[in-house]
Amino acid sequence: MIKKSQLKSKTLHGLLWSFIELLSRQGIQLIIQIILARLLAPEHFGVIGMVTIFIAVSTAFVQSGLDQALIREKAPGDKDYSTVFYFNLAVSILVYAISFYFAPLIAQFYDESKLVGILRVIMLVVVINAVSSIQRVFLIRKVDFKTQTKISLISGLSAGAFAISFALMGLGVWSLVIQQIVMKFTEMILLLYNNRWAPSFIFDFYLFKKYFNFGYKLLLSSIIDIIYKNIYFVIIGKVYTLNQLGYYTNASKIRDVASLAVTQSIQKVTYPVLSKMNDDQSLLTKNYRLLIRLTAYVYFPFMLGLVCIAPSFIPLLLGEKWVPAINYFQLLCIASLLYPINAINLNILKVKNRSDLFLLIEIIKKIFLSILIIVAVILELGVSGLIYSAIISSIFNLFINAHYTGKEINYNISKQIKDMTPSLLLAIVMSSLIFLNFEYLKTPLFVKIMLEITFGIITYISLSLIFKIEELRLIFTLMRKSSKND
Template identity: 50%
Template sequence: MEDSNSLKSKTITGLLWSFADLLANHGIQFIIQIILARLLLPQHFGIIGLVLVFIVISNSIVDSGFSQALIRDQNTSQVDYSTVFYFNLLVAFVMYGVLFNFSNAISVFFGEPQLTEIIRIISLVLIINSLGIIQKVILIKNIDFRTITKISIVAATISGGITITLAILGYGVWSLVINILAMQFVQMLLMWIFNKWIPSITFSLQSFKKFFVFGYKLLLSGLIDTFYNNILFLIIGKFYSSTQLGFYTNAVKFRDLATLSITASVQRVSYPILSSIQEDEQRLKSAFKMLIKTSAFINFPLMIGLVVIANPLFNLLLGEKWIPSVIYFQLLCLAGMLFPLHAINLNILQVKGRSDLFLLLEIIKKTVLTLLIAVSLLCGLGIVGLIGATVINSYISLFINAYYSSREIDYSAKEQLRDLMPVFLITLFMGVIVSVSGLIITENHFIKLIFQICIGLVVYVTVSKLAKVQELWIVYRLISSIFTKLKVKKI
């Protein structure tokens, strides 16, 4: 078993490269998104946002929870990998056929004639993705996020260049369709080039059953979670215009570009790390506690900061035509504050093999969300009310996740919330100061944005230092490690 220092080093290195991957990838996507937002209309983003709901749900079915099962498994064989590979590929073809045949019905239901052809073309991404699932699983199990980073950057750059060119040439929504296909194809191709694994011509029912027992519960919980994460796209797409859906779609994308860089990097690094020490309760608790507190220290101020500076940010980057997205974006950021905490708490359940509890929690949380959405619809609160329902549900869900994860390790929900409170209070104080400072400069959006960001950074770091928040030094060491590695490479 790895010693504590080795595990800590691997965790930090994995987090650095994983965050670098998502930051670089999302950074490129962010630039591309800004350019496309100025070239295309809100309704184009609305249409593609609606289509992606069906793609994301289908991708969950294709994976079937087997990726997490493989990552958790400590003695995976070539037969295991090959079995899952062929299963994923078969399901991908089946799901492509289902979407192809139902594309016209979906188009009629939402009153968007373009959906038929778009769904039939973009659904090819299911087959493309299935070819790279095992390759990515192996890289994640080896905590080789350096390779994943390189692949993501190259794929994002190539697909982004193609998309912008097509948008300039007037291809509209089809430029967004090609972007998704190109991105996933390049990623899959590079996965095969950088990772030399090749499937054997074999399929084992024993292997399939072993991973299915664990994976099918994650599949069901994943489907529930994916459906509800995208339910507002369906509701807005059905009852509102594609333009309004476009405002919501881009608000979600810009929120995700910020918070998912942290959430996804923490989640995909923490899962294999925590899985490797699942038998050592003390080390598991220590690692879990560090991840929870550090994630909150980074994500809380980022999300609250974005809430406060949203108006000048959208004005400066996207232009006035996207201002209706601001209120959606602000509400979504309030929910996004907790995303990394949800991910880490749920990872504990998977590490402990409690996929049954994982499924139960999804049913409980989504029942609560259903009630909140129903209240919003009955009261006619509009899109703001619908998003507000998801914000309230995010906070309720944290209490539920923390309570049940605390039953698997010796770290109670009360203790977890107590550990998070100092950072939460410092973040709120920083948010108030930044908001008030925005009243000083009202004309120039660029100067106002820079001024508020600087004020927020100084206030947050200063108060954290005075309050002796330990996570400040952890983040400082992480940043120092990055610069040290860069200096070594230059030498």
């Protein structure tokens, strides 16, 4: 039985290190992205944006949901790990061979001949990921994100150094390709060195069937989700200009520093820990609710704050040539406001072994999003119109996810909205005050951003103290306990 202090110790300790990984790895990636954005042209990022969906879908095929099945297994042995490893590796080689063969057709679709060579090289990351997938599972099962943080730091710095060097040499888009290869290869080497695990010459078809029966629904759900998360790159790359795709690609990457990275941190920490609470319904619901409240309290002001400072933030960091990306970035931040909440909801379905429900929900959500995307394209609403469809879809997703999750743990959508509303209102008030006080301030961009950030933090904490928001006290308490545990 999991003790009632489980969330406050293991989960929050894991979250703390996962967020440190976020701030360090993504912070380094942001700095590298800024340097590359100043060295390269928007169309270079546009070309990479064209192949993003192929990397993402291929990676999902390789993992095939079996990794998630291993994480939730109570006591997997070497036979379990070896079986999943060989399957992942075989699928990765097959996926790479398919992408290699069809690269000319993909290049023809986009009418971009240079994609042939780029796709054939960058898709090697799929095989590289497969080699180290089990080592990463070990770390996730142990909730050891301190080690992952170190690995991410080293690999990010190494890849960034190579990318910047190649950009300075004038190799253009290839500097971005090399960045991906070096990062994943370095991660693989460090993961293999850290865990020192090697597969046995065993492949158990019974175990494979067991894991696949759980994992294939997650695989289908993951593929559907990834396709739709990246479908904008395909549509923009096909319908609009390469420059517009470049603006969208970089706006999306910078948004991801805050949004998807936080979501992934929450998912990978909470899933293995909540899985161990599955036998205690009241404890699971209590901890789940606390996660929702804390996530909303930290995440909402962060994303809305980024919306406010974007007009100064983007040109200061990336340069004036990236000003058209400001509107895309602001809308993407709003679209991702509910990402972590939706991620936590979906984790409960995996914890409850409802991969069938997981798949059904994804199909419903994507049908709705498809309708929105088709409307945006037919009405010629442009790139901004496509992002508006993502905003509407995100709200719809919350209601669908929370509806089904609520049935599993007695925490329905009305209760979730009630728990999130105070943080959302405080974040809206804070961002509104930032806009009213600094929108027309004529100062150097760096000074303006520092004033906006300082004002926003002070305002949010002050409002929290005035209205006695419990989450503020909880955060400080948990941080103190976590630091003592270290």
